[in-house]
Amino acid sequence: MSKITITRRTLLAGASGTLIASRAWAQQPSEVKVGLLVPISGIYARPGTVMRQGAEMAVEHINGQGGIKALGGAKLKLVVLDSGDTTEKAKNAAQRMVAQESDLVAASGAYLSSFTLAVTEVTERANLPVLTLSYSDLITDRGFKYVFQTSATAGSQARQALPQIIKLAETASGRRPKTVAILTDNTAASIASAKSMREGLLAENKLQLIVDETFTPPLADATSLVQKIRSAKPDLLFFLPTVISDAKLLLEKMNEFGLGQGKVPTISFGIAIAEPDMLQTVSPELLQGVLTCVASWGAKGHEALIAELKTRYKEPWMTQNAISTYGDMWVIKDALEKAGKADRVAVGEVLRTMDAGPSKYYPLGEIKFDEKGRRVGAGMTIVQWQSGVPLTVFPPELALAKPFWPKT
Amino acid sequence: MLQMRSFLPPLLFTLAYAALSLGVTNSYYQLILTLVPVWAVFGLSWNLLSGYTGLISFGHAAFFGIGAYATALGQIYFNISPWLLIPVAAMLGGIAGLLIGFPTFRLQGHYFALAMLAYPLAILYVFEWLGFQEVTLPIKRDAPIAYMQFADPHVYTLLGLAIMLATIVLTQVIERSRFGMALLAIKQNEAAAEAAGINTLAWKLRAITLSGAIAATIGGFYAQVLLVVTPQSVFGMLVSAQALTVAMFGGVGTVWGPVIGSVILIPLAEILHAEAGARFPGIQGVIFGFAIVCVILLAPEGLFWKLRDLLRKRMAPKAAAADIPDTSAANVTTLKPAPRQRAATGEVVLEVKNLSRSFGGLKAVQDVSFKLHENEILGIIGPNGAGKTTLFNLLNGFLKPSQGEVLIDGRNMSGQRPHVICEAGIGRTFQVMRPFLRMSILDNVVVGAYVRARSDEEARKLAADAVARVGLSAVADRVAGELSTKELRLMELARAIAGQPRILLLDETLAGLGHGEADEVVAVIQQLARDGMTIAIIEHTMQAMVRLVDSFLVLDHGAVITEGLPEVVTRDSRVIEAYLGKKWVGHAAN
Numbered sequence: 001m002s003k004i005t006i007t008r009r010t011l012l013a014g015a016s017g018t019l020i021a022s023r024a025w026a027q028q029p030s031e032v033k034v035g036l037l038v039p040i041s042g043i044y045a046r047p048g049t050v051m052r053q054g055a056e057m058a059v060e061h062i063n064g065q066g067g068i069k070a071l072g073g074a075k076l077k078l079v080v081l082d083s084g085d086t087t088e089k090a091k092n093a094a095q096r097m098v099a100q101e102s103d104l105v106a107a108s109g110a111y112l113s114s115f116t117l118a119v120t121e122v123t124e125r126a127n128l129p130v131l132t133l134s135y136s137d138l139i140t141d142r143g144f145k146y147v148f149q150t151s152a153t154a155g156s157q158a159r160q161a162l163p164q165i166i167k168l169a170e171t172a173s174g175r176r177p178k179t180v181a182i183l184t185d186n187t188a189a190s191i192a193s194a195k196s197m198r199e200g201l202l203a204e205n206k207l208q209l210i211v212d213e214t215f216t217p218p219l220a221d222a223t224s225l226v227q228k229i230r231s232a233k234p235d236l237l238f239f240l241p242t243v244i245s246d247a248k249l250l251l252e253k254m255n256e257f258g259l260g261q262g263k264v265p266t267i268s269f270g271i272a273i274a275e276p277d278m279l280q281t282v283s284p285e286l287l288q289g290v291l292t293c294v295a296s297w298g299a300k301g302h303e304a305l306i307a308e309l310k311t312r313y314k315e316p317w318m319t320q321n322a323i324s325t326y327g328d329m330w331v332i333k334d335a336l337e338k339a340g341k342a343d344r345v346a347v348g349e350v351l352r353t354m355d356a357g358p359s360k361y362y363p364l365g366e367i368k369f370d371e372k373g374r375r376v377g378a379g380m381t382i383v384q385w386q387s388g389v390p391l392t393v394f395p396p397e398l399a400l401a402k403p404f405w406p407k408t
Numbered sequence: 409m410l411q412m413r414s415f416l417p418p419l420l421f422t423l424a425y426a427a428l429s430l431g432v433t434n435s436y437y438q439l440i441l442t443l444v445p446v447w448a449v450f451g452l453s454w455n456l457l458s459g460y461t462g463l464i465s466f467g468h469a470a471f472f473g474i475g476a477y478a479t480a481l482g483q484i485y486f487n488i489s490p491w492l493l494i495p496v497a498a499m500l501g502g503i504a505g506l507l508i509g510f511p512t513f514r515l516q517g518h519y520f521a522l523a524m525l526a527y528p529l530a531i532l533y534v535f536e537w538l539g540f541q542e543v544t545l546p547i548k549r550d551a552p553i554a555y556m557q558f559a560d561p562h563v564y565t566l567l568g569l570a571i572m573l574a575t576i577v578l579t580q581v582i583e584r585s586r587f588g589m590a591l592l593a594i595k596q597n598e599a600a601a602e603a604a605g606i607n608t609l610a611w612k613l614r615a616i617t618l619s620g621a622i623a624a625t626i627g628g629f630y631a632q633v634l635l636v637v638t639p640q641s642v643f644g645m646l647v648s649a650q651a652l653t654v655a656m657f658g659g660v661g662t663v664w665g666p667v668i669g670s671v672i673l674i675p676l677a678e679i680l681h682a683e684a685g686a687r688f689p690g691i692q693g694v695i696f697g698f699a700i701v702c703v704i705l706l707a708p709e710g711l712f713w714k715l716r717d718l719l720r721k722r723m724a725p726k727a728a729a730a731d732i733p734d735t736s737a738a739n740v741t742t743l744k745p746a747p748r749q750r751a752a753t754g755e756v757v758l759e760v761k762n763l764s765r766s767f768g769g770l771k772a773v774q775d776v777s778f779k780l781h782e783n784e785i786l787g788i789i790g791p792n793g794a795g796k797t798t799l800f801n802l803l804n805g806f807l808k809p810s811q812g813e814v815l816i817d818g819r820n821m822s823g824q825r826p827h828v829i830c831e832a833g834i835g836r837t838f839q840v841m842r843p844f845l846r847m848s849i850l851d852n853v854v855v856g857a858y859v860r861a862r863s864d865e866e867a868r869k870l871a872a873d874a875v876a877r878v879g880l881s882a883v884a885d886r887v888a889g890e891l892s893t894k895e896l897r898l899m900e901l902a903r904a905i906a907g908q909p910r911i912l913l914l915d916e917t918l919a920g921l922g923h924g925e926a927d928e929v930v931a932v933i934q935q936l937a938r939d940g941m942t943i944a945i946i947e948h949t950m951q952a953m954v955r956l957v958d959s960f961l962v963l964d965h966g967a968v969i970t971e972g973l974p975e976v977v978t979r980d981s982r983v984i985e986a987y988l989g990k991k992w993v994g995h996a997a998n
Contacts, residue, residue: 087634
């Protein structure tokens with residue numbers, strides 16, 4: 001850090017040539033730098049911090065198992081940059097990352113899809129491969145070569161989830177759901193999921209949309225929304241909040257109106273409704289049975305990791321942010337092994353072409369990316385609140401518990 | 409020549425900045441160097457409206473965001489080059505300014521600020537509703553330059569600098585012109601500006617249109633730099649706040665303020681974010697906020713003004729030797745009173761017929777009628793609350809009469825806007841002085857001259873002439889903030905006569921003056937009358953007035969008690985009763 005301070009002053013003095021000189025030491029093969037660009041200040045600091053925990057754990061595990069063998073056992077070194085809480089700050093941080101950490105071989109980031117979009121505009125031009133858990137379709141629709149999306153895209157997630165939800169409802173209650181309500185906030189991820197449902201997915205699954213409401217977070221009052229649900233009596237409620245307070249407000253209001261605790265089965269998208277913070281404001285009884293469809297979650301085969309995260313960081317369970325970022329580090333490690341050199345362009349080339357078999361940390365599919373940079377066969381997980389813990393219940397090969405359908 | 413010389417500092421600054429930018433090879437520092445002019449221009453656009461008129465806008469993100477989205481969406485949906493889109497964005501920003509300004513300028517002060525706050529927030533939701541949560545500019549690998557996508561980041565900085573230089577020069581031109589003077593006058597006192605013949609609404613609309621166009625231009629460029637546009641990043645509260653922060657930190661109402669603010673704050677925020685934030689996430693916000701609070705406490709008007717005041721103090725002792733004789737000579741050149749032909753029988757230039765105005769149940773002015781003859785000095789007297797100032801406000805258009813007529817040269821002008829009445833030849837001064845404190849005496853007076861002047865030059869000439877007539881020529885370059893009450897009164901008088909009115913309404917011009925000082929002001933007024941001016945003057949002390957006026961109009965409880973020659977009126981028992989109460993009527997008779 002002190003080196004950067006000096007160059008910063010040098011800039012003010014009008015010269016910046018010394019920067020190159022301060023860099024030689026990091027080029028030694030004993031260490032390979034990997035970037036992590038996530039929000040660790042501002043309103044998104046909490047998820048960003050969890051991503052950092054996942055990355056730190058992975059780097060430690062990789063190094064503990066002998067580092068990058070193809071590079072003579074070189075150790076991974078995590079360089080964490082704060083993307084802050086605005087798109088501009090995220091872009092600035094990305095520019096800082098490529099300008100001042102020129103020996104990075106790859107990076108992971110940047111939580112919010114808006115941030116990832118801005119960050120990858122920079123990294124693409126610097127040929128720095130970036131793995132991201134953001135699932136906006138737009139990220140890999142731009143023809144970029146150095147962005148790798150490990151999650152299923154928003155559109156694909158809804159497509160995968162819907163048949164499973166219907167099947168679950170049918171087997172549990174013996175009746176196929178026919179009508180649905182959508183309550184969504186107007187953030188990018190929620191809008192993308194809701195849009196794919198409205199535009200064909202619901203019809204494909206023979207579901208009729210009878211309530212369709214979009215709100216701007218944060219909600220001041222959920223009464224009018226819940227009243228519409230009560231009068232329409234849908235078989236399913238798709239509820240897509242991003243802000244925890246909105247989730248709390250709606251669940252409590254549903255309960256107050258006698259619709260809670262499974263009277264109207266509630267299915268969410270995204271991780272907001274399954275964040276540990278939920279328990280600080282909402283009682284486990286209200287959450288019991290609530291389902292959410294997420295890109296990734298701590299699942300079968302991750303038990304040791306979940307336990308380690310719990311003891312080290314006091315995180316009660318492993319969200320998408322922790323497990324996905326943990327997986328990112330392993331993918332970068334694999335790519336380094338195959339590239340055989342600590343070079344970002346080479347790592348990018350490997351990521352585009354590699355086929356490292358079935359995925360261990362992301363749900364389903366392989367460690368292989370298509371021409372857009374999307375992970376081939378990327379699945380998703382369905383998580384259900386059971387006795388105060390959101391557990392993976394789908395897909396069956398990853399499930400930590402059996403799903404149950406709330407009795408109606 | 410003066411104009412050319414004043415463009416030199418911004419040009420040198422821009423060149424130095426460009427040289428610095430070209431010397432920087434680190435792309436991250438280059439990005440920060442690009443963002444400095446971006447936010448400086450945004451601050452300048454805010455300053456053009458809010459800095460000069462004093463109408464604080466909390467919603468400049470509205471224009472910024474319109475520019476950003478226009479530039480982004482035009483590329484995505486119509487494949488148009490940003491070289492074309494940014495000028496289009498400027499136009500849209502200007503139109504938005506006009507549309508927003510027209511209804512919102514009905515509000516003043518805090519209400520204006522709050523209403524402005526609502527626009528970007530409302531537009532933000534519209535763009536979310538339209539589904540533009542995240543918009544990315546398409547990458548153009550085949551024709552990058554045609555789409556403003558440069559591999560060399562220096563080009564962005566140079567473009568940003570070009571926009572900044574253009575904005576600075578534009579601001580400087582405006583600052584020195586009738587436009588800038590009008591805005592400054594509005595800031596100091598909108599009512600006084602109207603009274604001085606300035607069509608305040610028209611100038612404010614021009615200001616917000618131009619300001620909106622500049623903000624939209626830089627918003628479009630910002631989209632080009634960021635490559636991603638989200639409603640929060642261009643319409644968000646933080647964006648509007650950014651304009652206020654750089655301008656208020658650097659200095660409000662000066663072209664250098666936003667530039668100074670941006671040059672310091674933008675890199676500072678980044679350094680804090682990169683250095684302190686890396687060790688203690690979030691601490692950067694705390695330090696940044698604290699630094700701003702400290703500077704605002706120490707330099708409430710911004711760094712520029714603080715530094716300028718400090719520099720002036722430094723220079724003052726050196727210049728003192730030369731200044732001292734000047735300051736003593738700064739006293740008013742006393743004009744010798746000479747007898748004047750009393751002209752109570754000239755042509756009638758102002759006629760008031762049955763003028764009434766009530767506020768709810770209170771009849772502030774009731775059924776007042778009088779005639780003002782050419783070259784007459786009419787004293788309007790009466791105890792406190794008699795309705796004198798309300799009468800003036802009816803005469804010059806601040807208030808609309810409930811009933812009655814005001815005939816200027818036989819034309820009914822009642823209910824017209826103040827600047828229209830000013831153009832018709834009525835000038836006025838105020839009981840509470842409204843000098844433009846940071847401006848020189850001459851500049852203060854120029855504001856009043858524009859109503860008659862066709863060019864800036866002519867206005868200066870008229871102003872210099874007016875300053876000479878009140879005897880302030882020797883101190884014309886001094887800043888109004890340093891003047892004594894008497895000098896301020898004379899300066900206000902000069903401002904009123906700079907527009908060459910035929911009728912002058914003076915509201916308690918002698919208030920707050922010592923005995924000797926009042927005499928000097930009286931002498932000036934007498935001289936004006938000798939030069940052919942028709943004057944109506946309000947006072948509630950009679951002493952000085954008796955020697956000055958040709959006739960009196962006495963008001964009490966909003967109505968005329970009596971009128972006539974001074975010697976008659978002062979003996980009238982009704983007048984004595986109104987001033988002193990019933991029991992003094994007997995005493996006075998003796």
